[in-house]
Amino acid sequence: MRAPIVVVGASLAGLRAAEQLRAAGWEGPITLVGDEPHPPYNRPPLSKAFLAGTASSASLTLRPRPSVADATWLLGTRAVRADLDRRTVDLVDGRTLPYRALVIATGTRPRRLTCPGPSVGRHTLRTLGDARRLRAALAEPGARVVVVGAGFIGCEVAATVSALGAADVTVVDPLPLPLLGPLGESLATELRVRHERRGVRFALGRHVTGFAGRDRVTGVRLDDGRTLAADVVVESVGSLANTEWLAGNGLDLTDGVLTDAHLRVGGRPDVVAVGDVARFPGLRYDGVPRRVEHWSIPTDTAKHAARVLTAHLAGAGAGADTKAGTGADFGAGVGGELAPFAPLPTFWSDQHDFRLQSFGAPALGTADARVLYGEPGADVVVGYHREGRLVGVVALGGRAAVAAAARHRADLLQQSPTT
Amino acid sequence: MKVVVDMSKCQDHGQCVFAAPEVFRFDDAGRLTHLSNPDDALSDAVEEAADVCPLQAIRIEH
Numbered sequence: 131m132r133a134p135i136v137v138v139g140a141s142l143a144g145l146r147a148a149e150q151l152r153a154a155g156w157e158g159p160i161t162l163v164g165d166e167p168h169p170p171y172n173r174p175p176l177s178k179a180f181l182a183g184t185a186s187s188a189s190l191t192l193r194p195r196p197s198v199a200d201a202t203w204l205l206g207t208r209a210v211r212a213d214l215d216r217r218t219v220d221l222v223d224g225r226t227l228p229y230r231a232l233v234i235a236t237g238t239r240p241r242r243l244t245c246p247g248p249s250v251g252r253h254t255l256r257t258l259g260d261a262r263r264l265r266a267a268l269a270e271p272g273a274r275v276v277v278v279g280a281g282f283i284g285c286e287v288a289a290t291v292s293a294l295g296a297a298d299v300t301v302v303d304p305l306p307l308p309l310l311g312p313l314g315e316s317l318a319t320e321l322r323v324r325h326e327r328r329g330v331r332f333a334l335g336r337h338v339t340g341f342a343g344r345d346r347v348t349g350v351r352l353d354d355g356r357t358l359a360a361d362v363v364v365e366s367v368g369s370l371a372n373t374e375w376l377a378g379n380g381l382d383l384t385d386g387v388l389t390d391a392h393l394r395v396g397g398r399p400d401v402v403a404v405g406d407v408a409r410f411p412g413l414r415y416d417g418v419p420r421r422v423e424h425w426s427i428p429t430d431t432a433k434h435a436a437r438v439l440t441a442h443l444a445g446a447g448a449g450a451d452t453k454a455g456t457g458a459d460f461g462a463g464v465g466g467e468l469a470p471f472a473p474l475p476t477f478w479s480d481q482h483d484f485r486l487q488s489f490g491a492p493a494l495g496t497a498d499a500r501v502l503y504g505e506p507g508a509d510v511v512v513g514y515h516r517e518g519r520l521v522g523v524v525a526l527g528g529r530a531a532v533a534a535a536a537r538h539r540a541d542l543l544q545q546s547p548t549t
Numbered sequence: 550m551k552v553v554v555d556m557s558k559c560q561d562h563g564q565c566v567f568a569a570p571e572v573f574r575f576d577d578a579g580r581l582t583h584l585s586n587p588d589d590a591l592s593d594a595v596e597e598a599a600d601v602c603p604l605q606a607i608r609i610e611h
Contacts, residue, residue, distance in 0.1 A: 146600065149600075153593075153596075172603075172605060174603060192605060193605065193608075195596070425603060426564075426601065429600050429601060478562065478603070480560075487562075529561055529579050530579070532561065532563070533563075533575065533579060536563055536567075539567065
């Protein structure tokens, strides 16, 4: 029997990779390995509608395309080792999977705070299980909540929790404003004001030094000597890439799996990385390899990586498993017929009754941010410029602001400042 | 090919409009409208639109 394409990771990126392998012409076997017991589900609602209790877990389930109905799903297990020369993946349950090609889609896990104190009462938010536990903890009447980290998840959780009527919600962050990196000072200031108006408090410019309490958390200690009373703590302080299982193969595993411009790993034509775990060169802007944790990236990377893999396999004589005419081998590299991977970054974040919607790379242009539409305090769109050129836009507000930002999308798509 | 959008889920992200502008668009009032029976030649674009919908509100029936 022919070895399958093995997809390690069975969340959005893994599912999309399997679907896109079929769309690109791979008709051979596909095996997906996932450490969570659930079939793939959609994570964004975990910090919003699911946490608020207005979306069921069933509504989060992603509908696989019919083309992957014959894929083999190994759920509730995980890869512990890979040998890229022998083309095998070892699972924690002792099985060894030989592969024809490997898709790395193991994503990330939340980074944890390591400061001293009890661990009971401290939460993270990445999985359905995490969200269920946090939702149960928040159901205690009058729960006092401290969110550590004023990034996307922290801000979304704070907004959801404040709407649930928690007695008090405070967000702690070492930076002086929430979402300062991606938004820049003016829009981050406006974001802070909007949160505060809806009852969220901030302790900014502050580090957490420890947790108070004996058996469970009763407070969060800050570096200014204060202790914030807390029944529930949410740690949203970034993520760590799940790459340990790839050790020993000579790969660059510094913050994710380094890929080339076609998402191939370690100079191997039969190994690709997709989704949050892939650190790919940002060719649209500065060429620096980064992991990108936007919701659109799993789908974008899966599509590109599947075409690269399928073309390689077709060229390598896997004719029985691929449809004829799927194209030339891209193995020669950037000179092939497929343009290098360079998606237009885009993200959104729903908080309270407003949306943040971004196109492009605002973080690269925060030094020159200008209001393009509306005004701070109402629906507003800010344009971010580098060397005078627009590199990103962010809308803050309702439908009109988002539509106004979207009008710049075509312009941003055409720009490629590195060329 | 039949395209069904669950408007009770739609939250106006507009990603489908970017992926398949021949099939999805916002009307002058900013409401999403779409062709219910687009030509099969557009099936790749429609499948992409369904993939990029953050609410998974788009269903395709062949």
